[in-house]
Amino acid sequence: MPEASSQLAVSLWRGGEDGRYQTYGVPRRDNQTVLDVVTYVQRHIDPTLSYRFACRVGMCGSCAMTVNGRPRWTCRTHVAKVARSDRLEIGPLENLPVIKDLATDMQPFFEKWQQAKGVFAPSATRRDAIAQIQPDSPARIAADAGIECINCGVCYAACDTVRWNADYLGPAALNRAWTLFNDARDAGNSARMAAVAASGGCHSCHSHQSCQEHCPLSLNPTASIAGLKRRTALAYLKGELKA
Amino acid sequence: MKTRALGPRGSTLWIAAMIHRLSGLALAIFLPVHFFVLSLAFHGGARLEGFLRWTDQPLVKLSEVGLVFLLTVHLLGGVRVLVIENFDWHDGQKQLAMLAASVSAVVAFVFLVRVF
Amino acid sequence: MNARLYVWQRATAAVMAPFVLVHIAVIFYATRAGLSAADILSRTHDSIAWAIFYSVFVAAVSLHASIGVRNVLAEWSPLGERQAGFLALALGLLLAALGFHAVFALVVA
Numbered sequence: 001m002p003e004a005s006s007q008l009a010v011s012l013w014r015g016g017e018d019g020r021y022q023t024y025g026v027p028r029r030d031n032q033t034v035l036d037v038v039t040y041v042q043r044h045i046d047p048t049l050s051y052r053f054a055c056r057v058g059m060c061g062s063c064a065m066t067v068n069g070r071p072r073w074t075c076r077t078h079v080a081k082v083a084r085s086d087r088l089e090i091g092p093l094e095n096l097p098v099i100k101d102l103a104t105d106m107q108p109f110f111e112k113w114q115q116a117k118g119v120f121a122p123s124a125t126r127r128d129a130i131a132q133i134q135p136d137s138p139a140r141i142a143a144d145a146g147i148e149c150i151n152c153g154v155c156y157a158a159c160d161t162v163r164w165n166a167d168y169l170g171p172a173a174l175n176r177a178w179t180l181f182n183d184a185r186d187a188g189n190s191a192r193m194a195a196v197a198a199s200g201g202c203h204s205c206h207s208h209q210s211c212q213e214h215c216p217l218s219l220n221p222t223a224s225i226a227g228l229k230r231r232t233a234l235a236y237l238k239g240e241l242k243a
Numbered sequence: 244m245k246t247r248a249l250g251p252r253g254s255t256l257w258i259a260a261m262i263h264r265l266s267g268l269a270l271a272i273f274l275p276v277h278f279f280v281l282s283l284a285f286h287g288g289a290r291l292e293g294f295l296r297w298t299d300q301p302l303v304k305l306s307e308v309g310l311v312f313l314l315t316v317h318l319l320g321g322v323r324v325l326v327i328e329n330f331d332w333h334d335g336q337k338q339l340a341m342l343a344a345s346v347s348a349v350v351a352f353v354f355l356v357r358v359f
Numbered sequence: 360m361n362a363r364l365y366v367w368q369r370a371t372a373a374v375m376a377p378f379v380l381v382h383i384a385v386i387f388y389a390t391r392a393g394l395s396a397a398d399i400l401s402r403t404h405d406s407i408a409w410a411i412f413y414s415v416f417v418a419a420v421s422l423h424a425s426i427g428v429r430n431v432l433a434e435w436s437p438l439g440e441r442q443a444g445f446l447a448l449a450l451g452l453l454l455a456a457l458g459f460h461a462v463f464a465l466v467v468a
């Protein structure tokens with residue numbers, strides 16, 4: 001397939017929160033990913049460029065950036081798909097503090113993950129028999145639907161509720177909480193229930209599905225959060241939840 | 244300055260949420276006025292009648308058309324969200340949101356034709 | 360937003376959905392030949408059914424709008440959740456007072 005042109009004009013965010021975009025020329029190649037472009041700039045133009053990646057195959061979730069205005073996983077995003085007219089603008093993820101250049105501080109994202117009790121709480125010891133889980137039980141199907149999250153933070157960056165409400169736990173953490181809710185082996189649901197039903201929890205979600213639209217794994221946090229809303233509302237009505 | 248590109252904003256469902264919020268706000272601001280006007284019905288309704296004749300102006304009628312749209316779109320958009328929140332997931336929310344807005348526009352248009 | 364506010368806001372929304380439908384129908388009916396006070400009052404005056412309908416409607420909308428405005432203020436204004444809550448409570452009380460006053464005017468006075 002002939003390329004539209006042999007050169008890309010790439011604007012990269014340079015500096016911290018108060019940095020600015022700077023433009024570089026990068027040769028265009030076949031099957032080039034956005035991460036390839038960023039790597040080219042660092043290897044051939046400016047070695048001080050900071051960015052983050054590890055696996056390059058869409059597993060680790062560390063390479064997310066804002067590409068032409070949208071949060072994306074850069075290692076699996078082809079330039080041909082996003083660069084209309086040979087221009088690319090690549091910035092750090094939104095809704096997270098910028099450390100430098102394209103690297104954000106993911107700490108708030110992971111802290112909220114913990115806060116939503118997104119951690120498996122075992123209900124058995126190694127001396128117990130291995131739990132028998134029916135793969136086709138409704139709970140397991142619900143858990144499976146959200147389990148493939150790679151913690152990339154794309155949905156978190158796409159969610160305006162995160163931007164407007166600093167306490168909002170965000171789509172990824174709540175999605176994770178929902179998978180654990182549906183995990184028959186997990187024993188942490190009462191603490192989890194309180195965490196996701198508090199102010200800033202699942203009830204702050206406005207169901208605009210920006211999270212789902214941007215999730216590179218096509219997960220649907222909106223649906224998971226709706227599940228949490230049902231579960232917590234029911235618990236509240238039964239008086240099991242103090243709010 | 245980092246450009247705050249439109250990005251996730253501007254998608255159909257984001258706009259739907261925005262319409263829902265802004266219509267709700269507008270209705271909340273309108274309601275006290277609405278209630279106040281209806282209280283003019285005290286003492287036989289002469290004052291209410293006086294006010295209603297004032298509302299016969301085209302501009303006021305036009306804003307009533309707007310209110311009918313806001314109320315309908317808030318109702319239909321709200322029902323859509325209630326269904327998402329309380330029932331099993333269904334795809335096609337974009338289409339449903341557009342349907343809600345279109346139906347509201349039609350209802351408002353029928354009202355417009357009626358009052359003019 | 361927490362579970363309690365959520366439940367109240369969505370419950371009032373669900374209650375109001377049919378009410379709004381009826382309300383829109385009444386709007387269309389009332390404007391069939393132009394609004395008039397006599398026409399409105401002939402429907403509502405001394406009508407227990409309309410009194411109940413509009414009272415429930417006013418109560419639900421006061422709660423619903425108050426919680427909604429609280430969320431908007433918390434997200435879009437510099438006010439914190441507490442202050443937003445106070446302002447929204449004031450709005451809810453205002454709506455309820457004006458609303459019940461209007462119902463009284465239409466049905467009784």
Ligand code: SF4
Nearest residue numbers: 159205206208209211
């Ligand atoms: S649906 Fe909920 S979690 Fe997803 S973007 Fe909207 S507010 Fe955020």
Ligand code: SF4
Nearest residue numbers: 149150152153155215
């Ligand atoms: S839900 Fe999707 S977008 Fe969000 S962190 Fe997980 S994989 Fe990334």
Ligand code: FES
Nearest residue numbers: 056058061063075
């Ligand atoms: S580098 Fe691992 S997901 Fe992109």
